[in-house]
Amino acid sequence: MVTARNSPPPPGGSSSQRSEPGYTFDFCGNHLAIDFTNTVGDRGGDRGEHLKTFGDIVAWAEARGVISRSAAAAMRQKADADPDGANRAWRSALAFREALYNILAAASSNRRARPADLAVVNDHVADTFKGAALAQAGERFSLETRAEEWLDPVLRPVTRAAVDLLTTDELAKVGRCADEECAWLFLDTTRSRSRRWCDMRVCGNRNKVRRFRDPQ
Numbered sequence: 001m002v003t004a005r006n007s008p009p010p011p012g013g014s015s016s017q018r019s020e021p022g023y024t025f026d027f028c029g030n031h032l033a034i035d036f037t038n039t040v041g042d043r044g045g046d047r048g049e050h051l052k053t054f055g056d057i058v059a060w061a062e063a064r065g066v067i068s069r070s071a072a073a074a075m076r077q078k079a080d081a082d083p084d085g086a087n088r089a090w091r092s093a094l095a096f097r098e099a100l101y102n103i104l105a106a107a108s109s110n111r112r113a114r115p116a117d118l119a120v121v122n123d124h125v126a127d128t129f130k131g132a133a134l135a136q137a138g139e140r141f142s143l144e145t146r147a148e149e150w151l152d153p154v155l156r157p158v159t160r161a162a163v164d165l166l167t168t169d170e171l172a173k174v175g176r177c178a179d180e181e182c183a184w185l186f187l188d189t190t191r192s193r194s195r196r197w198c199d200m201r202v203c204g205n206r207n208k209v210r211r212f213r214d215p216q
Helices: 032-037 055-066 068-083 083-108 116-131 152-166 171-174 200-213
Strands: 133-137 140-144 173-177 185-187
Touching: 032 055, 032 083, 032 152, 055 068, 055 083, 055 152, 068 083, 083 116, 083 152, 083 185, 116 152, 116 185, 152 171, 171 173, 185 200
Parallel strands: none
Antiparallel strands: 133 140, 173 185
16 A cells, blocks of 8 residues: 655664554555555555554554554563664564565465575464464364564464465465555455455555546
8 A cells, every 4th residue: 555655764663652653554455464564655666664663563463453452561561671672573573574575475476485585484483383282262272382572472473374374275365456656465355356456445546546647
């Protein structure tokens, strides 16, 4: 999605606070892992970063329903107590996001993923499932993992969702917005597999206006 321009990330990105309190995260990707990659506006043009701080990632996860309000508050407190650790976690999360986007974008156009991107994502896969075990949770089961640190409560669910997507037939439903400046991804669940835009109200309408003004 094409979004408003914003300032570059502050040095470090370790702040526990949001960099853009007025920005509303968009979840039009129709999938947790894809929504995480869609936190950069205008990927195909003048990029606008929306995860400029540790606090931005926490806010995204809370808004997406990945973590609770209390968990988000605890993560922000930890970042305030150890800015250097928060900075490292923030940088690692962005590297993971970019590698994941590259892999999914390649899949959307039937291209092979780059080994370097797979290596980054596989580091998170190995960490996510290391020591994991199924546990009874009422009538269902949950996947419990070892103690979580920093952004693990956010990145582990994203990683699991990415693994589920990349290892099933759902991968064939991944599409890329037809707006070249946008370049966001989405999971096309339409019966005809005809979805072209990340959001018809934004990229779709803008391109309609362009064609109307310049029919050539």
